[in-house]
Amino acid sequence: MIPKLRHYTKQTLTNSCAAIVVYSLSLVMAGSGDLETLRCIRQVRNHLTDPPSVESDSFIYGVQTFCNTALGFLFLGNARYGFSQSTEATAMLLISSYPIFSQSICDQKHYFQPLRFLWSIATEYRHLTPVDDSSYEAIRMQAKITVAGENEKPLILQLPSVLPPLSSIKKIVFYARDYKEVELDMSNAEDKAELEKVLKEYFGRFPVKKVVKQYSKVFDSPPVFKLSDTFDCAPIRNDSFLLNLPLG
Known part of the structure; x- marks a missing residue:
């Protein structure tokens, strides 16, 4: 989608909007490690193809900051943490996620960059x-x-x-x-x-707590039945029917 938008807008504007979108998506999917979100973030990071210049380097720093932070949010605390929904946590996220791209690590002109780390106060173990x-x-x-x-x-x-x-x-x-x-x-x-x-x-x-189920034991050993216990007397043998059988 990003290459298609470049035909209508400048690359810097396209990458800026895409970085803010994936950053916002990572806030929603924080701690989930979602594969589709990871692919979106990697796509934005891999499409920074401006020729080297002072302007492009300063722009790339801001986009890379947002994309790398989005990766951290996606796997927040080894996918064990999430963001709280309390009022204080929402305020910390709003301050740390202000969408202003700094030009370098020393650029404090429009935004005080240490405030970017206030999101750590909004986390909770879940x-x-x-x-x-x-x-x-x-x-x-x-x-x-x-x-x-x-x-x-x-x-x-x-x-x-x-x-x-x-x-x-x-x-x-x-x-x-x-x-x-x-x-x-x-x-x-x-x-x-x-x-x-x-x-x-x-x-x-x-x-x-593990539940131990008690099973009733019907037989301690396999049952053994004797013929003498079943019949009180020996069977009567009658061989007379053999005389009436046809021969051949």
């Missing part, structure tokens, strides 16, 4: 990993998450995975075949505090 409470080994579980909104259709995830924004979650239920089902209601202060403690202090490792 990777949930259920573990066995006795062996502390990671296990796979299904999670049914109810998210607040008009369409409250449950979201099904395969844990370990990254949760949706914590402020939008209403209820989480995760279950497995041999483990106890766990239900966390975010409207309950205790459940909400428990989940936040697991994510902040234990890096998302949620202990789950």
Whole structure:
């Protein structure tokens, strides 16, 4: 798509708009590691083909800054973190994402570049990993998450995975075949505090109790049946019918 737009606009304008678009997309897909988003970012980075000059070098610095930051957002914290939806986090993201392209690392004329790192205040750990409470080994579980909104259709995830924004979650239920089902209601202060403690202090490792099922044992050994136990008397042998059989 980018090569087609160059027939109608200048390359600097096209690359600037494309860099802002992929930067905005990475904010939405932060921490997901989405492959299609990664391809879009790489396409923008690989189409900076202006001939070397002072003007092009200063422009490329700004576009590369946005593209590289977008890559960092896409794999935020090894795809274990996400951006919070709180008011403070939104303000930090707005300040750090102001769409002004600096010409060099020392260019503070239009934007104070250290403010670009305020996005780090807006991050939150959202990777949930259920573990066995006795062996502390990671296990796979299904999670049914109810998210607040008009369409409250449950979201099904395969844990370990990254949760949706914590402020939008209403209820989480995760279950497995041999483990106890766990239900966390975010409207309950205790459940909400428990989940936040697991994510902040234990890096998302949620202990789950294993259920030991008791099976009834019918036979200690394979049953043995004797013919004498079945019949009280010996069978009567009658050979007289053999005399009436036709010969030949």
